[in-house]
Amino acid sequence: MTRYLLLVAPAFLLAILGLNLPNSLDELRMPQFWSLPVELLLALLLVILAGARLGRQLARVLGLILALMILVRIGDRLLWLWFGRELVIATDIELVLPLLEVSSGGWRFLPLAAVVALLASCALLLAWPLVKGLQAMAGLPRPLALAPALAASLWLMGGPISAAGFTQVKNQVARLADARTAQMRFQAALATDDWRRALPAELFPQLRDVDVLVVFVESYGRSSFDQPEVATAVGPSLDRFAAAAHDAGKILVSGYLRSPTVGGQSWLAHATVASGIRTTGQGGWRVYLQSADADLAHLFGRAGHATFMVQPAIVRPFPEADRLGFDRLLFAEELDYRGPRPGYVTMPDQFTLHRVEQLLDDQVGGPSYGQVALIGSHAPFTPPVPRPVPWAGMADGHVFAGQIEPGMDPAPLWADTNALLDAYKDTIARTLDVLAGWVMLPSARPRLVLLLGDHEPAARVLGRSPGYDVPLHVLATSPDLAAPFRRLGFVDGARPDPSVEPVGMESLRKIMLDGFAHQRHPKLASTDGTAQLE
Known part of the structure; x- marks a missing residue:
């Protein structure tokens, strides 16, 4: 039981902190910051329904997706904090190479490789506890999937469930559509x-x-x-x-x-x-x-x-x-x-x-x-x-x-x-x-x-x-x-x-x-x- 909690608790905490990342320290005191993310609830529902064997494999995919959502959220908040604007992945990605070239005196590919390696490492570090937590849930009896399903349904009814990750994805799609x-x-x-x-x-x-x-x-x-x-x-x-x-x-x-x-x-x-x-x-x-x-x-x-x-x-x-x-x-x-x-x-x-x-x-x-x-x-x-x-x-x-x-x-x-x-x-x-x-x-x-x-x-x-x-x-x-x-x-x-x-x-x-x-x-x-x- 202790091992189970050690795996599941960090996953829940990371998902809440990462997906609900606040715009300011003041928001830490707001109830919605500590809401369960619907993205995590749906991931739990899927891995439990998939069963022990398939659920463990599915947990790897879903854990990485959640980690990428958290990375995008962090990038969006950092860009807002430093520059006062939101992240637009589809168009901002092309700014990386010129910025690295200028800041490194022309040697752009070495720092670019370092940035790619850093982002990949961050994604893996974020994904590891999420994957382990989801895999721990994969062996639960399928009837227990009813719990995350009911909790996720509260989101549809306007209950105290957050959806910052889905909102981030929706915003990126909308910003891409605007650019096009x-x-x-x-x-x-x-x-x-x-x-x-x-x-x-x-x-x-x-x-x-x-x-x-x-x-x-x-x-x-x-x-x-x-x-x-x-x-x-x-x-x-x-x-x-x-x-x-x-x-x-x-x-x-x-x-x-x-x-x-x-x-x-x-x-x-x-x-x-x-x-x-x-x-x-x-x-x-x-x-x-x-x-x-x-x-x-x-x-x-x-x-x-x-x-x-x-x-x-x-x-x-x-x-x-x-x-x-x-x-x-x-x-x-x-x-x-x-x-x-x-x-x-x-x-x-x-x-x-x-x-x-x-x-x-x-x-x-x-x-x-x-x-x-x-x-x-x-x-x-x-x-x-x-x-x-x-x-x-x-x-x-x-x-x-x-x-x-x-x-x-x-x-x-x-x-x-x-x-x-x-x-x-x-x-x-x-x-x-x-x-x-x-x-x-x-x-x-x-x-x-x-x-x-x-x-x-x-x-x-x-x-x-x-x-x-x-x-x-x-x-x-x-x-x-x-x-x-x-x-x-x-x-x-x-x-x-x-x-x-x-x-x-x-x-x-x-x-x-x-x-x-x-x-x-x-x-x-x-x-x-x-x-x-x-």
Whole structure:
């Protein structure tokens, strides 16, 4: 009897703890957390009905299935805790290889094998007590199957029986279905987009001689303004940024946008801005890459602008980028940075902006449109962002030798939530100081810069579930270039008005097209720009 209990009790406890894994520690006190999982009851029913011999074999299969359900539940809760979003196995699986390659300096297959081995080991460790517990029940007389059957029936009647495992499976199937319908929604959004058929003369006529830059600042969200412990640290740098814009004779207005992502996957924000379609998942991203023919780069190119993309975080082949409408693609290798690498980040943001200025200076025949990603404020927020160096001596980046301060290793930093928040605050403050120096640089042509956060940092960084709002700073060399944004409620300076409702990031394309047309064409102005791509 003792041996029987030693086998069965761990199986019951593991199933309850794993399948009912709470969203927070507070839920441990809730009765439903300690409910019997219907998945375990049905497994017991099946192995008892199968008899001793077949039941033992069936227990191996059912135990592994329960273990996989628990693993998915753990993964889903960890992703929510760290990044504030749910797991979508069908599309998130493709993120594993690039993440491992970046984090391991290019040696992706060895860490991939380690991850696969770790997951397999976890599955087996979880499955072992479940299998042993189920096998112990397999020899019971078949009439005793009535007990788990009656208990499971309580679930159908709304009784105190949980079904978190089945809910997890149902959610994954639903999320996969959403991803597969993304292409239809994308095509429908394209069909109603009249700007795709606009003549070149109708595209951005007020920006004919204006350099336009869309610059994404990594992990820069509304928390820098309304979360007190972050705002206090970032505030002085925001003031310096605003003062630099004023001293340079530039117009600075600010407001909020609503990002499609939080905690990561910056490319979803990039696709949303470019396409005018809210792109919230990997399925949508893939469809965007296949169907992009009227995003901002294509439209500016048709209007006569030279177009370029600067993405210093891209270190592996990205052939799909050829479809995005850019004349030039500059990734980490093409940017030719020869200085010391600051941790995960391939190069300092100041060097990236230096290369952007070179691109603009080299374009003597007309204006440019550029999409730029600044990654100095990317997780893990260590080592610290280098202090600004003289712009004139930037050259190939050797000037940063000796400028990279030591920082905590990522693992202990992310284990210490107080140190992590401090590192994040310092990262954003230093990034804004770099931008303040960039704003002071002269420009040969009129310029419009849309400087925006891509998303909030992960929930673990802020100590709370982050929102989706991010700041947009509009820097312009004349008041007319800022006028379309003032009409949306954007205000002077670097601090947005918190009472103004943020617009979706997908609206930015339409704001640009409508706002810088000679006059608003009734048919073109009717496009609402609110389509969503999962």
